[in-house]
Amino acid sequence: MYNDWFLKFAPAAYRKTRVETTKDVESTLVKTENLTDVSAVVLRREPRVLPTLRMSCCPPLAVDRLIGLAGVSRNLVGCMEKGSIPALVSTALLEKGLNKIGAIIERMADPDIFVWLGRRAAATESEIHRAATIVADRLCGSVANPIIRNAQEKRQLAAIGAWLQTRGYRALPPKIKFDAMPPGTFGFRLNVPVKVGGLALMTNLPVDTVVMPKKGKAGELPLLIEAKSAGDYTNVNKRRKEEAAKMSQLRATYGARVRFILFLCGYFDSGYLGYEAAEGIDWVWEHRIDELAKFGL
Structure with a gap:
């Protein structure tokens, strides 16, 4: 693909x-x-x-x-x-x-x-x-790789948005607070506040797609989705710690309530996937996009 x-x-x-x-x-x-x-x-x-x-x-x-x-x-x-x-x-x-x-x-x-x-x-x-x-x-x-990666990310987010909208989800403006999203809504590139180290200071962590399930209950956090694509195995294994670091910050701030998954297209091998799984991060392959439904969407 x-x-x-x-x-x-x-x-x-x-x-x-x-x-x-x-x-x-x-x-x-x-x-x-x-x-x-x-x-x-x-x-x-x-x-x-x-x-x-x-x-x-x-x-x-x-x-x-x-x-x-x-x-x-x-x-x-x-x-x-x-x-x-x-x-x-x-x-x-x-x-x-x-x-x-x-x-x-x-x-x-x-x-x-x-x-x-x-x-x-x-x-x-x-x-x-x-x-x-x-x-x-x-x-x-x-900067050839970033150019291609940005174009691919734009396409991936469009695919997620189309999938959600066909299921009745409504897009929200970028400035909406991620913890104030009503059920059945989603947003792209939202900032999620997270703690800085062990300090009380907070910083914004950008997340590609944030979705509040239609059956979301009071106190439930939306599903966080990071779109990733790769044209070879070498680069992804160099960058695999990025997602783990994000998950660590999210978990330190929101505890076990946080749900953070990857939306993958391209060359991701068992070494990469095993590393992410060990950090508690699940994923959906883009060519099997309907599996997003398994996360309550």
């Missing part, structure tokens, strides 16, 4: 993201005068362009490599990657760091992509679009 979906829809999801990213790269090229002006002034005004500039190099630069080559602080690059400039840095030190970053970007800009660098003739529209597409592909390639 996962492979069929991947072949049919993953290329379209990736291409859609690449088209959107290409527009962002073209915007970055405008702001840097087609990579001929990566000055401190530009970087201070537009810090969020840094990821695009890193992918414009030959070879593309990881964050740590840029920090090492430019000899700048991790805080400066980290803030720029998030789209901001550090607040508690002197103007002189900031200027010096930005100039160092700009010098590295200009020195390592890929001449096979930005073919106009070093020549007198200005970049043509087709050259700019070609360069932007290549850099966008590099940016998307570095």
Whole structure:
């Protein structure tokens, strides 16, 4: 089922993201005068362009490599990657760091992509679009798995929603409190308050789908469903502790009343399933979605 979906829809999801990213790269090229002006002034005004500039190099630069080559602080690059400039840095030190970053970007800009660098003739529209597409592909390639995972999650939640609605369940707005849901309702990406460690402090734990059964009684908690998909066995076994950690927080806050299950599609082997079962987490395979009824839905 996962492979069929991947072949049919993953290329379209990736291409859609690449088209959107290409527009962002073209915007970055405008702001840097087609990579001929990566000055401190530009970087201070537009810090969020840094990821695009890193992918414009030959070879593309990881964050740590840029920090090492430019000899700048991790805080400066980290803030720029998030789209901001550090607040508690002197103007002189900031200027010096930005100039160092700009010098590295200009020195390592890929001449096979930005073919106009070093020549007198200005970049043509087709050259700019070609360069932007290549850099966008590099940016998307570095986050290919999240792009596919997000598209798959959206599809999974749509499948759960359709299944519930055919059985008379009603969707609620996102801001509804999970413990104030009337019977026969559901919501997506609701925040569930949980305790932080052994402290009295509370934090919000996002849950993909929360469903209050039609026969739910006073004091009963809704069913919590986490949608998971995977295209290979390696990644899921690296991430299997995530669900166990969520279950631990939920149980510490709400005790044995909590019901937390997984909605799975893809490559989940016995090692993963056994680990989750040991933590008291049950699951439903997407190709057997009707088994959700066994949880009182």
